[in-house]
Amino acid sequence: MSTRIARKFAELKERDERALVAYITAGDPTPARTPGLVLALERAGADIIELGVPFSDPTADGPVIQRAAERALKAGTTVAGVLEMARRIRQKSQIPLMLFTYLNPVLRYGFERLSIEAKEAGIDGCLLTDLSVEEAGAYVRQMREVGLDTVFLAAPTSTPARLDLVAKYSTGFVYLVSRTGVTGVQEQVSASVAPMVEGLRARTSSPLAVGFGISRREHVEALRPSVDGVIVGSAIVKVIETYGQSPELEERVEELVRDLKQGTRAPEAVNR
């Protein structure tokens, strides 16, 4: 069963483009603003959206996304609320949508209930940052049952045996963590990406997307030759933090994303 995510990667490949995966924390600054922000991201060229479901104890995130989660929770964001945002987005857009969160909110909601309601709301896949492949059996079975993609993380510390499992359990794409550390912007994208890409290409035909620390067009351009997609989170969330109360919010977000998207295109296509 092919999801919007797989079709998007295939379609981009035809055009020799890479996917720009944009992360925002759902409900930041408020649940009401999220659908409009997603449409703005799409207008600016984002190809896939990760909707972060806020969690109280985000151990894998840096301060930018942690603050976004605090704002979203304060604004009353719940799992059910994020699914409602997805339904509203689906009335206007067919952009691939993923849930990106930690295990506990999903565990509490129930794998079965979440998978069925997410599918019905127009969600295409899910990534749980603290769910290791070893512990993921029941979750993966349930998500597959309803036809949702399950994306897992590969890290610079992953051993060959672990990359085997990550490749086996991931559908839609594999999320490569560019470096050891939490989410957040940085000056240079780590050199540790190349061996991971090589390791995973030998194990899977799924697209590979790299995240953590990607904030600028140069980062995207540097990664373009080796990967199928890039994931940008903190850089976008930072703009939302700065302009959350301003009428310019969507415009500022679009400005950043439009520039990042240019980096995913073949240089000749950009120059023309």
Added chain:
Amino acid sequence: MSTAAAASKVSEPDSTGHFGPYGGRFVPEVLMAPLEELEIAYREASADPAFHAELDGLLRNFAGRETPLYYARRLSETLGGAKIYLKREDLLHTGAHKINNALGQALLARRMGKHRIIAETGAGQHGVATATVCALFGFDCTIYMGAEDMRRQQLNVFRMRMLGAKVVGVSSGSATLKDAITEAMRDWVTNVETTHYLLGSALGAHPYPLMVRDFHSCMGKEAREQILRAEGRLPDAVYACVGGGSNAIGIFHAFVGDPGVRLIGVEAGGRGKELGEHAARFAGGAPGVLHGAYSYLLQNEDGQVSLTHSISAGLDYALIGPEHAWLHDQGRASYLNCTDEDALAAAVKLSRTEGIIPALESAHGIAEAFRQAPSHPGEIFLVNLSGRGDKDIGIYRENLPELDESA
């Protein structure tokens, strides 16, 4: 069935670190390989007599083991029921049981070639123990501590700094132990190649709950032998306070295979029964995942971790160690809770009948033993006095203003 076999039946995790359904390894992928590496290093060290010899030497000559098992005669007579024995972990170097595990993990870190240590601390006892062993081994040491706990435990903050540790305040969330662990995990994710995370309770991802328990199991082993020597029989009940659960699991472990010994853990009942007012995970929680382990967790209906309250910083945490969850579900141990007020009263009573000022954490376990003693004449109670009260004098003073009236 031998005692050892009976114990292993209920309290050894499977190969992936599960005690029944609890425990496991729920962390971002970047930490999975380092945890595998830690597990291998720990298993190798456990099988190495030289490692044990060095650890035992440090426990004896540096930390002050074995600790006495003390028959609290005047207290027992006052209560008029069970005979109460106190396992005097409060007499250990640094003032609490925490040093057992800190020494074990420091030796392990050295074996793994890691010279930077990070740790979280709630009451500051684990932070002090960690800062102490880092000074002893010459390790670079960073301690994460909730800003609220730093306020409550100023003396321990200064002790850590005097020992050469860097203490980093954490003001996110409730600014207590939970947030300190989150921050320590972020540091570890970032610096995992050079850094060992010296986790201080029987919490977190496998192998931590197993390893921390093993390093603390000396308490139960000693107490079991000591009570057999003193009374010629096993105790009827063992009491310990439970935050993450390291002192409790350390003393319970030697008795798990003795079906006649009741194991009683005492959580923080705080100041009310509503979510946010206590840290009684069995009474108010449901299974969930926090900081790497699956266990009973205080959380709201949307899976967000609740804030907790306890007068005692060391018990103020939303998740209980996974082995306790398993002992609970199997009916092998029972878990009760004690309010702030009852813990304070128990601390005063112990101070005045035996001349021992306990840590606020330990006072929770003591309070429950006091409550049950009168109705159990002829029985023997073993209470883990896991720490001393010096660090809590400020809080005792704040909460017992009538004692300051002498002026």
